Amino acid sequence: MKADIILEAVNVTKHFSGANSWFSQEPTVQAVDNVSLRVRRGETFAIVGESGCGKSTLARVLMRLLSPTSGNVLFDKRDVSAASGSALQALRRKMQFIFQDPFSSLNPRMSVGKLVGEPLEVHAPELSAQQRRDRVADLLHKVGLRAEYAGRYPHEFSGGQRQRIGIARALASGPKLIIGDEPVSALDVSVQAQVINLLGDLSRDMGLTLVIIAHDLGVIRHMSDRVAVMYLGRIVESGPTEEVYTNPRHPYTRALLASIPAMGSKSDGKTPTVLGEMPSPTAPPPGCRFHTRCPHVQAKCKTDTPNLHSANINDHQVACHFWEAFPDPPPLTPSPPKTKAVEARFALYRAAVEGGTVTYKNHQPTERP
Ligand SMILES: Nc1ncnc2c1ncn2[C@@H]1O[C@H](COP(=O)(O)OP(=O)(O)OP(=O)(O)O)[C@@H](O)[C@H]1O
Numbered sequence: 476m477k478a479d480i481i482l483e484a485v486n487v488t489k490h491f492s493g494a495n496s497w498f499s500q501e502p503t504v505q506a507v508d509n510v511s512l513r514v515r516r517g518e519t520f521a522i523v524g525e526s527g528c529g530k531s532t533l534a535r536v537l538m539r540l541l542s543p544t545s546g547n548v549l550f551d552k553r554d555v556s557a558a559s560g561s562a563l564q565a566l567r568r569k570m571q572f573i574f575q576d577p578f579s580s581l582n583p584r585m586s587v588g589k590l591v592g593e594p595l596e597v598h599a600p601e602l603s604a605q606q607r608r609d610r611v612a613d614l615l616h617k618v619g620l621r622a623e624y625a626g627r628y629p630h631e632f633s634g635g636q637r638q639r640i641g642i643a644r645a646l647a648s649g650p651k652l653i654i655g656d657e658p659v660s661a662l663d664v665s666v667q668a669q670v671i672n673l674l675g676d677l678s679r680d681m682g683l684t685l686v687i688i689a690h691d692l693g694v695i696r697h698m699s700d701r702v703a704v705m706y707l708g709r710i711v712e713s714g715p716t717e718e719v720y721t722n723p724r725h726p727y728t729r730a731l732l733a734s735i736p737a738m739g740s741k742s743d744g745k746t747p748t749v750l751g752e753m754p755s756p757t758a759p760p761p762g763c764r765f766h767t768r769c770p771h772v773q774a775k776c777k778t779d780t781p782n783l784h785s786a787n788i789n790d791h792q793v794a795c796h797f798w799e800a801f802p803d804p805p806p807l808t809p810s811p812p813k814t815k816a817v818e819a820r821f822a823l824y825r826a827a828v829e830g831g832t833v834t835y836k837n838h839q840p841t842e843r844p
């Protein structure tokens with residue numbers, strides 16, 4: 476059966492030109508390079524990679540908050556890369572963004588009622604003031620906040636509550652798709668669980684599609700259906716989440732998984748780093764962009780760019796010339812089957828984290844020649 480695709484990126488590239496002056500020309504930042512992906516209706520699709528690899532830039536291009544330098548973004552089969560005016564406004568209604576930082580993404584001078592009601596003024600101008608208040612109360616209820624909070628201001632809330640307000644605001648226009656850029660990474664672990672549960676519930680109950688950017692590989696494993704791994708502006712591996720986690724094929728994915736600190740120890744809140752520094756996106760290495768850090772690098776890697784191609788199994792794709800030559804990865808504790816109850820799903824994740832049963836620590840990448 477053909478998958479129902481809601482969002483598609485086709486060869487999307489985003490470069491930021493450096494400032495040009497009499498004395499100097501700053502180099503161009505190649506933030507996203509030739510990325511193609513397809514998000515299925517109703518799924519949770521995760522994008523993961525180290526800091527600076529281009530995740531937020533890609534998310535902003537997908538949302539049309541940035542225009543691509545080249546390539547196209549299709550939402551419900553319509554090309555949105557060049558949308559403007561009323562077409563862009565209609566698009567904004569269907570695609571919403573949740574930001575990482577619930578402290579700075581909400582205007583501190585606006586009450587919660589105004590913050591959540593504002594999108595309704597734009598997208599549902601036919602509503603009377605009373606109808607709008609009722610909708611705001613309903614949205615607050617959906618995200619687990621009391622209706623009487625509408626009169627309060629953002630500073631009166633905790634981080635988790637503020638993120639709930641951000642989610643209610645995102646839901647106000649009745650979107651089909653929500654992109655969350657690190658939506659829980661600024662929150663305490665216990666609050667992360669609640670917000671993740673909420674997003675899972677909302678996606679199930681409202682038929683929403685979620686695109687989640689996160690550096691916490693544990694969170695992604697237990698909340699997403701499919702995952703794309705980015706490195707220096709490119710997708711290097713993608714596929715069903717459980718398949719990628721238990722059978723990673725790209726050396727970068729393997730190293731990223733190996734660098735999870737046994738998942739029982741506390742995260743430092745940063746993306747895990749792998750085998751030294753990532754090169755600058757102003758001068759990405761030729762050939763395979765990962766070749767300067769890859770333990771399996773060969774001459775071909777330094778000249779030929781590997782494209783994503785099928786790794787044989789079940790929609791699993793990998794961009795590496797030599798992935799077939801690598802031995803199978805050591806076994807990773809299989810994830811328990813997903814249940815319908817998101818609470819149960821996250822309880823399993825937390826038990827795994829707290830008990831340290833999810834590990835990848837046996838895998839040691841070989842020394843680079
Ligand atoms: N507006 C901009 N102008 C110039 N360079 C930019 C701009 N936005 C992002 N970049 C650069 O593009 C690259 C990718 O940045 P991006 O924010 O997309 O990465 P990221 O994967 O989201 O990182 P993080 O995990 O730290 O949020 C970085 O080198 C960044 O400095």
Ligand code: SF4
Nearest residue numbers: 763766769776795796
């Ligand atoms: S193409 Fe070469 S350098 Fe790139 S990941 Fe594969 S083996 Fe490593």
Ligand SMILES: [Mg+2]
Nearest residue numbers: 530531532656
């Ligand atoms: Mg980012």
